[in-house]
Every structure is written in structure tokens, then in C-alpha cells.
Amino acid sequence: MSQKVLAIAESINIMGKRSGTAMKERNPAPVQEMAKEEAAAGASYLDLNIGPARKDGTELMPWVVQTVEAVTDLPLCLDTTNTDAMAAGFGVVKNKSVAIMNSISAQPERMQKLIPVAAEAGCNVIALLWGPDGMPRDSNERAAMAVDLMMALAEAGIPNEKMIFDPIATPITLGADQIASGLEFLGMLQEIAPGAGSTVGLSNVSNGVAEHLRKYLDRTYLIMLMKYGLTTAIVNAYDSELMAICKGERQNLVDMVHGMMDGNDPDPSTLTGTALEHYKTYKVLSGQNVFSESWLEL
Numbered sequence: 001m002s003q004k005v006l007a008i009a010e011s012i013n014i015m016g017k018r019s020g021t022a023m024k025e026r027n028p029a030p031v032q033e034m035a036k037e038e039a040a041a042g043a044s045y046l047d048l049n050i051g052p053a054r055k056d057g058t059e060l061m062p063w064v065v066q067t068v069e070a071v072t073d074l075p076l077c078l079d080t081t082n083t084d085a086m087a088a089g090f091g092v093v094k095n096k097s098v099a100i101m102n103s104i105s106a107q108p109e110r111m112q113k114l115i116p117v118a119a120e121a122g123c124n125v126i127a128l129l130w131g132p133d134g135m136p137r138d139s140n141e142r143a144a145m146a147v148d149l150m151m152a153l154a155e156a157g158i159p160n161e162k163m164i165f166d167p168i169a170t171p172i173t174l175g176a177d178q179i180a181s182g183l184e185f186l187g188m189l190q191e192i193a194p195g196a197g198s199t200v201g202l203s204n205v206s207n208g209v210a211e212h213l214r215k216y217l218d219r220t221y222l223i224m225l226m227k228y229g230l231t232t233a234i235v236n237a238y239d240s241e242l243m244a245i246c247k248g249e250r251q252n253l254v255d256m257v258h259g260m261m262d263g264n265d266p267d268p269s270t271l272t273g274t275a276l277e278h279y280k281t282y283k284v285l286s287g288q289n290v291f292s293e294s295w296l297e298l
């Protein structure tokens with residue numbers, strides 16, 4: 001049996017060259033083309049990220065939602081730090097119960113404003129493990145924050161099945177310890193919130209790394225997260241190899257990396273191609289080898 005992860009496609013994004021320009025100009029065609037491309041690549045959700053949108057968020061988010069809904073029935077994931085823009089977006093989403101609110105964090109103001117909007121919409125909610133003092137430092141702090149978020153969501157009538165916890169992926173350049181802590185938290189999640197889902201912004205792991213090397217870190221990290229039952233991931237749907245992992249089409253590679261996580265290393269001299277890439281990248285992401293940008297050549 002193959003293991004799968006639902007892909008939340010990230011590319012319709014105010015920071016992106018093609019989509020950002022189109023959003024600012026309210027030019028629907030490029031956004032609609034990207035929505036169709038991401039759908040064709042096998043995305044399960046489309047993330048619509050307008051950033052903080054301080055000036056015009058309440059008008060921009062509904063525009064992006066309706067622009068994308070005109071060309072696809074895929075469920076949407078509304079991504080903004082602007083709570084008014086989030087509420088305005090959910091005002092127009094067609095299929096609210098399958099949509100995702102991205103995100104609610106453990107910051108009191110955000111919780112107060114957004115939890116009622118999510119409860120009213122009946123949507124799924126990404127619960128970001130980010131509090132008033134920033135990011136949790138270890139898996140215990142992550143667990144405590146998850147409990148706080150779960151209680152607040154439950155009190156509003158939102159069931160565990162609609163909660164998607166994001167432990168926040170950290171760059172490998174900050175060291176392998178934080179990566180291990182996020183994985184450890186995922187291993188605790190079903191005890192904390194039975195039935196809840198999980199996600200990460202996968203490419204955070206390769207932030208600050210040379211562009212041509214990032215995909216290798218993102219792909220192997222996804223496989224590591226799958227061992228702890230990750231249900232969704234925010235991904236670049238244009239990376240077809242990454243999408244193949246999401247779709248359960250690389251089970252041999254998944255089995256190899258999961259074996260390594262259990263202490264069963266293959267003999268690297270028997271490996272070639274993608275298997276060798278994953279082998280070397282796992283050694284770095286697990287902290288067994290020190291990260292440097294030449295890790296694939298060693």
C-alpha cells in the first residue's frame with residue numbers, strides 16, 4: 001500500500017513574479033492559468049496567498065477567490081495575515097466547508113478575530129504553532145501551544161477533524177534539532193488531538209539555500225514527515241518529482257528513508273540517482289552529517 005499526502009499548491013502568491021503582478025493589476029488570466037496548471041499537476045487544494053495586504057486586502061482576497069473559482073472546483077486555502085481580508089474572502093468562497101483558513105495562530109488577537117469566522121464558515125483551519133513570543137522552542141512547547149489552540153477551536157464548536165496543525169518547518173541552516181522537534185511533535189499529535197490533520201510549508205526547510213539545491217531538501221523532508229503521518233503539505237506543485245511523492249508514486253524511496261529513520265541504512269555504494277540523493281539529503285536533515293551546500297557531492 002502506498003502512503004499519500006494531499007498537496008496544497010503554493011504558487012498563487014503575492015510575492016511570486018507572475019501571480020504577484022497579476023494580482024496587483026487585477027489581471028485574472030495569469031492567476032487562472034496558474035490555478036489550472038496547479039490543478040493539472042495534481043494539487044488537492046490551491047493556496048491563495050495575498051500576504052499582509054494592509055491597503056486593499058478586503059477587496060483583493062474576494063477578487064482572487066472569485067477569479068480562481070471561475071476556472072476550478074478545487075477547494076481553496078485562503079492565506080493572509082490580514083484578519084479582515086480573511087473574513088472578506090470567506091464571505092464569497094463557494095464551497096466553504098471544504099476550504100481551509102490559513103491560518104490561526106496562538107496569538108490572542110488572531111484567535112479572537114478568526115475563530116468565529118471559521119466556526120461560521122464550517123471550514124478547515126490551519127492551527128499554526130506560533131505564539132505571542134514567536135516560535136515554540138521544542139516539542140513540549142509545541143504540544144502546549146497545540147492544546148491551547150485545540151481548546152479554543154473546540155470551544156467554538158470546531159471538531160478535531162477540521163483542525164490542521166502546522167508545527168512550522170525551520171530552515172536546515174538553523175540546524176537539524178528544530179527539524180527533529182517538529183517531527184517529534186507530529187508523532188504526539190494524535191494523542192493531543194485525535195483525528196486532526198497536519199501540514200507544513202515544506203520549502204521553509206530550504207530557505208536561504210542556493211535555488212538549484214532547494215528541491216532536494218524539500219523532497220526528502222516531505223518523506224521524513226510522512227513517517228509521522230503528515231496529511232497535507234504546502235508545496236511547489238511545479239516540482240513533478242515532489243508531486244509524485246505526494247501521490248504515493250515513490251514508495252521505494254519512502255521505504256528507504258523510513259528504514260533509515262529506524263536505523264536501517266542501505267549500503268550507499270549500491271545506490272544511484274534519486275535514491276542516492278535522498279540518502280545523502282537524509283543524512284543532513286537528520287543531523288548525522290553537517291549541512292553545507294556541497295552535501296550532494298560528498
Ligand code: THG
Nearest residue numbers: 010013016017018079102103126166200201203234
Ligand atoms: N505554513 C503555513 N502557510 C504558509 C507557510 C507555512 N504560507 C506561506 C508559506 N509558508 C508557504 N507558501 C510559499 C509560497 C511561495 C514560496 C514559498 C512558500 C516560494 N516562492 C518563490 C520564491 O520565493 O522563490 C517565488 C516564485 C515566483 O517567483 O513565482 O518559494 O509555513 N500554514
